[in-house]
Amino acid sequence: MRIISIDDDFDAWRTAALDALAQGLAPESIDWRTAQAEPALFNEAAPQQDAPDAPRIRVSRELSALLKDAAHFRDERRWSFLYRVLWRWAQGDRSAASAADEDGARLYKMAKAVRRAQHDMIAYVRFRQRDAALGAPEYVAWYEPDHDVLAWGAEHFAARMGRSTWLIATPDGAAMFDGARLQLERRRALASEHAVDTPDAAEGLWMTYYRSIFNPARLNESALEQHMPVRFWKGLPEGALIPQMVSAARGGARRVAQASSVGALGGKAVQVDAHEAQPERDAPTSLDSCRRCDLWRHATQAVPGAGPSGARIMLLGEQPGDQEDLKGEPFVGPAGQLLDEAMRRAGVPREQVYLTNAVKHFKWEPRGKRRLHKTPAQQEVDACSYWLEQELHDVGAPVIVTLGATALAALFGRRATLSAHIGRVVMYKDRQVVATYHPSYALRQNDEAARERTVAAIVEALEEARRLSGG
Ligand code: URA
Numbered sequence: 112m113r114i115i116s117i118d119d120d121f122d123a124w125r126t127a128a129l130d131a132l133a134q135g136l137a138p139e140s141i142d143w144r145t146a147q148a149e150p151a152l153f154n155e156a157a158p159q160q161d162a163p164d165a166p167r168i169r170v171s172r173e174l175s176a177l178l179k180d181a182a183h184f185r186d187e188r189r190w191s192f193l194y195r196v197l198w199r200w201a202q203g204d205r206s207a208a209s210a211a212d213e214d215g216a217r218l219y220k221m222a223k224a225v226r227r228a229q230h231d232m233i234a235y236v237r238f239r240q241r242d243a244a245l246g247a248p249e250y251v252a253w254y255e256p257d258h259d260v261l262a263w264g265a266e267h268f269a270a271r272m273g274r275s276t277w278l279i280a281t282p283d284g285a286a287m288f289d290g291a292r293l294q295l296e297r298r299r300a301l302a303s304e305h306a307v308d309t310p311d312a313a314e315g316l317w318m319t320y321y322r323s324i325f326n327p328a329r330l331n332e333s334a335l336e337q338h339m340p341v342r343f344w345k346g347l348p349e350g351a352l353i354p355q356m357v358s359a360a361r362g363g364a365r366r367v368a369q370a371s372s373v374g375a376l377g378g379k380a381v382q383v384d385a386h387e388a389q390p391e392r393d394a395p396t397s398l399d400s401c402r403r404c405d406l407w408r409h410a411t412q413a414v415p416g417a418g419p420s421g422a423r424i425m426l427l428g429e430q431p432g433d434q435e436d437l438k439g440e441p442f443v444g445p446a447g448q449l450l451d452e453a454m455r456r457a458g459v460p461r462e463q464v465y466l467t468n469a470v471k472h473f474k475w476e477p478r479g480k481r482r483l484h485k486t487p488a489q490q491e492v493d494a495c496s497y498w499l500e501q502e503l504h505d506v507g508a509p510v511i512v513t514l515g516a517t518a519l520a521a522l523f524g525r526r527a528t529l530s531a532h533i534g535r536v537v538m539y540k541d542r543q544v545v546a547t548y549h550p551s552y553a554l555r556q557n558d559e560a561a562r563e564r565t566v567a568a569i570v571e572a573l574e575e576a577r578r579l580s581g582g
Pocket of ligand 1: 441442443444
């Protein structure tokens with residue numbers, strides 16, 4: 112067994128991993144050990160150079176990004192895992208980077224969790240202003256990230272907070288910005304030196320505001336916890352208020368609690384939109400944060416529609432497939448290729464149509480090493496209609512082509528059958544809808560003639576849509 116000791120960071124691992132590959136060291140023959148990296152000044156650190164004789168192995172841009180992100184996942188075994196993926200890739204085993212492979216799936220999950228932790232850090236870090244007499248840093252924040260994203264988050268804030276001086280302390284390190292340079296400290300010392308729990312002057316105002324927008328009559332505890340997970344409460348000024356307000360509301364004091372908090376406020380009354388006041392499962396703020404159904408749990412990401420907002424034709428599919436899920440774009444896999452061919456035959460340029468799906472997360476089940484498409488339930492389709500309606504409103508396409516039964520049901524409900532609608536033009540609100548088969552249906556047909564008949568029907572529907580849209 113070869114022991115390889117590295118600093119606990121991606122560049123150090125990368126250099127050592129390339130070296131190990133050059134020596135032909137198999138993953139099971141290496142014991143990866145880490146030492147805490149010395150504090151480094153971010154903007155002074157020179158990029159690590161590979162050893163002069165390190166081999167150049169070509170990895171795809173996608174794999175490179177996945178490795179980099181997954182390197183921040185908190186797991187002692189991550190370096191040996193990442194080496195195993197790299198090793199397999201170097202041996203020509205491309206499935207190591209596929210979400211259908213066990214290692215590949217783990218890699219995607221790790222990278223996704225890290226990206227979520229990055230997003231959370233931006234959303235939940237709250238700086239508190241310190242007494243000016245104490246000197247720098249002017250702002251401090253305590254934060255407990257799920258993964259090792261402090262450096263990433265610190266760079267984000269450094270780029271956005273001008274020349275203010277600040278410190279973010281976490282359980283295993285701190286980042287400090289002196290107005291010009293960012294410094295990463297892997298110890299906790301900085302956190303206590305700068306009294307992170309100092310109350311701040313603006314905090315009183317923020318708390319009053321938060322109390323006033325909290326509407327106990329609309330309390331939905333699970334939505335509240337989903338949008339602001341309990342583990343982040345302690346870093347937020349309003350975190351201390353939430354349990355009190357929730358228990359007041361729970362104790363049957365809903366109206367009283369509301370009246371007392373709002374009534375106690377002096378000054379001008381301010382109208383607050385209920386949705387904004389308390390974001391709910393019903394009103395997610397972005398597609399990627401949508402929790403209206405559970406499909407997000409197993410998907411890599413939400414896949415939004417794509418195309419010009421003034422498109423005259425909208426093509427509505429069922430849900431993203433395996434490749435769409437990984438790429439984050441609709442119709443880029445085999446069904447998309449067949450659809451491209453049908454659009455070409457119908458004289459409908461892809462760049463002029465808006466492509467989207469009834470459901471925005473990939474629903475699948477494992478089958479060996481593959482992720483097999485699973486038809487979404489009507490409940491999931493209904494939950495996702497929130498996004499479809501927004502797209503219909505924003506894009507304004509007067510003609511919609513529904514591809515397959517799920518897309519049709521997304522507009523007209525489960526009772527609308529494809530056989531009754533195929534080839535017909537029907538109205539959905541003020542839009543004309545042409546129903547046709549889903550391209551995957553054509554792909555599933557083994558009989559060449561039947562397949563061509565299905566493709567011809569899709570082409571015909573697209574031609575009809577072109578005529579209806581005035582093209
Ligand atoms: N199938 C669909 O319905 N949509 C896609 O985006 C891909 C495959």
